[in-house]
Amino acid sequence: MKSHKLLNYQLLKHNHLKTGNTISHNTKIHRSHVVFFSTTPNSNTNNPQNQTLSPSIPTELTPQAILDSIHSSQWHFIKHLAHKITPSLISTALTSLHKTPDLAFQFVTHIGFGDLDIKSKCLAVAVISHAPNSKPSLQLLKETINSGVYSIREVFNELGVARGVLGIKTYVLYDLLIRACCELKRGDDAFECFDMMKGKGVIPHVHACNDMLSLFLKSNRTEKAWVLKRGRMKQADDLFEKIVRKGIFPDLIMFNALIDGHCANGNMDRAFALLKEMDQMKVVPDEVTFNTLMQGRCREGKVEAARELIEEMKSRGIKPDHICYNTLISGYSKRGDMKDAFRVRDEMLSIGFNPTLLTYNALIQGLCKNEEGDHAEQLLKEMISKGITPNDNTYLSLIEGIGNVEEFLGISNP
Numbered sequence: 001m002k003s004h005k006l007l008n009y010q011l012l013k014h015n016h017l018k019t020g021n022t023i024s025h026n027t028k029i030h031r032s033h034v035v036f037f038s039t040t041p042n043s044n045t046n047n048p049q050n051q052t053l054s055p056s057i058p059t060e061l062t063p064q065a066i067l068d069s070i071h072s073s074q075w076h077f078i079k080h081l082a083h084k085i086t087p088s089l090i091s092t093a094l095t096s097l098h099k100t101p102d103l104a105f106q107f108v109t110h111i112g113f114g115d116l117d118i119k120s121k122c123l124a125v126a127v128i129s130h131a132p133n134s135k136p137s138l139q140l141l142k143e144t145i146n147s148g149v150y151s152i153r154e155v156f157n158e159l160g161v162a163r164g165v166l167g168i169k170t171y172v173l174y175d176l177l178i179r180a181c182c183e184l185k186r187g188d189d190a191f192e193c194f195d196m197m198k199g200k201g202v203i204p205h206v207h208a209c210n211d212m213l214s215l216f217l218k219s220n221r222t223e224k225a226w227v228l229k230r231g232r233m234k235q236a237d238d239l240f241e242k243i244v245r246k247g248i249f250p251d252l253i254m255f256n257a258l259i260d261g262h263c264a265n266g267n268m269d270r271a272f273a274l275l276k277e278m279d280q281m282k283v284v285p286d287e288v289t290f291n292t293l294m295q296g297r298c299r300e301g302k303v304e305a306a307r308e309l310i311e312e313m314k315s316r317g318i319k320p321d322h323i324c325y326n327t328l329i330s331g332y333s334k335r336g337d338m339k340d341a342f343r344v345r346d347e348m349l350s351i352g353f354n355p356t357l358l359t360y361n362a363l364i365q366g367l368c369k370n371e372e373g374d375h376a377e378q379l380l381k382e383m384i385s386k387g388i389t390p391n392d393n394t395y396l397s398l399i400e401g402i403g404n405v406e407e408f409l410g411i412s413n414p
Contacts, residue, residue, distance in 0.1 A: 061085060063092040070103055075110045082111040090120045094127050098166055101131040113140060118150050118158050126162035126173055134176065141180035145189070152181070152189040156196050171197075175208040182211040190215065191235065203246040206254065212239060213257040233261050237270075249281055256288050263296030271296055287313070291323045298331030303340075306331055322353040329359055333366025341366055357388050365397040 061084055069077045070093065078085075085093075090111070097104040104127040113121065121144050129137040144155060159173040174197050181190035190212050197204060204212075213236055236258060243250060255278050262271040271293060278285055290313045297306035307328060310320050325348040332341035341363060345355065360383040367376040376398065380390065 061089060063089055063096070066093050067096055070097070070107050075106065078107065078110045082115075085111060087117055087120050090116065091123060094120070094123050095165065098127045098130060101128045101136075104128050105131070105136045108140070113143065114147070118144075118154060119161070122155065122158035123162045123165070125176070126159065126166050126168060129168065129172060129176060134179075137176055138180050138183065141176055142184055145180060145184060145186070152177075152186075152192055153196065156193060160200075170200075170202050171205050171208075174202060175205050178204055178208045179211050182215045185215065187212075187215050194239070198242070203243065203248060206243070206248055206251055209239060209243055209248075210251070210253045210257065213254060213261075233265055233267070236261060250283065252278075252283055252286065252289075255283055255285070256292065259289060260292045263292050263299075266296075266299070268293075268296050268300065285316070285318070287318055287321050287324070290318065291321075291327060294324060294327045294331075298327055298334075301331075301335060303328060303331035303335065303337070322348065322356060322359075325353060326356065326358045326362065330362040333362045333369070336366060336370050338363075338366050338370060338372070355383070355386075355388075357383070357391065357394075360388060361391075361393050361397065364394060368397045368400060 061081065066078070066085065066089060069075075090108075093107060094104055097107065104124060108116065108120075108124045108128075113124065116124070121140065125137050125140050125144070128140065131137065141155075144150065145152065156174070156177060159177060162168075163170070163173050174193060178190050178193045181187070181193060194204060194212065240250065240254070240258060243254075255274055259271045259274050262268070262274070275285065275289065275293070278289075290309050294306040294309050297303070297309070310324055310328075313320050313324070325344055328344045329341050329348075332338070332344065345359065345363065348355070348359070360379055364376045364379050367373075367379065380394070380398070383390065383394075
């Protein structure tokens, strides 16, 4: 009798290892997991030698068995049975995991998030949105959008259903969707989400609005030209007005983004009007606000007006930084007014700011424009002695401004 039991045990161990589902002796197996491995007799049941133990996957899995596997981290079971888990079972499991979003994320990862239907995907995003870190839910939303299988409206609607099931705050999931669209640089989808929220009487959180504005108001010239071409500044202003009408007060980030966009497009009147609105709404500007306005004035060639902004900063208790002074130096240099450019440089030094690569490049550019090659050469040597490495802009200014560049750089002809 004992030898018969030993044989069955050996057969069990042999078949267990063959399936790849090896479990260490230290692993505790929940009682519900026994259902995944049962004996399957051969047709000749009368011969004990012909009886073998083989793994058997049940045709129907219970929600409790799935949850027990998740809570005991038996992910090999979940992954092996993924094709057997129906959308209904997935929905039940996810709803039960709403207080443990980390487990929900692992669950959908192991069963294959990409293979889920739209309802299961959005429910998973909703459950995982309870996590302190928003990255996992954003990751799943971006994967859903990027698949190209579903329209943004379909995703929006299913998130609304999931929100109702789980009782999540109205704006949370929609904000995540807007943020996902913005991170994917899908501005049209982001605005469509905003319009759909408006239709439901919901306004995005101010952070989501900031994401939308940041998408269209980037600081590099190429994107700003695109903003102007596509008329995004009007959309940005419309969005701003909608937010204010809804009783949500814009924050400093939003004001700075709008001011930057209008300055980049040369609409300085609107930029300064926004500064006044900041004062009216008790939103305190910072050095970024004024640096942006100064850069806008300098683009217009109104460097003196930009200079006056430094005094306004000081009167507001805002300490000018090195960017303010570099902006003025660049403004004076571009119009060839090197006396004032060096005066600002000296003022910058007197208050403890050391010249940067931007400082030297602006001054060298201005000197080369005025054909003051000797002075430009001195500055080049000075910046190198201070450990500041010239870049392409430095040498481009020298090439454009100096006739004999090889002689200037000390390069002898063969």
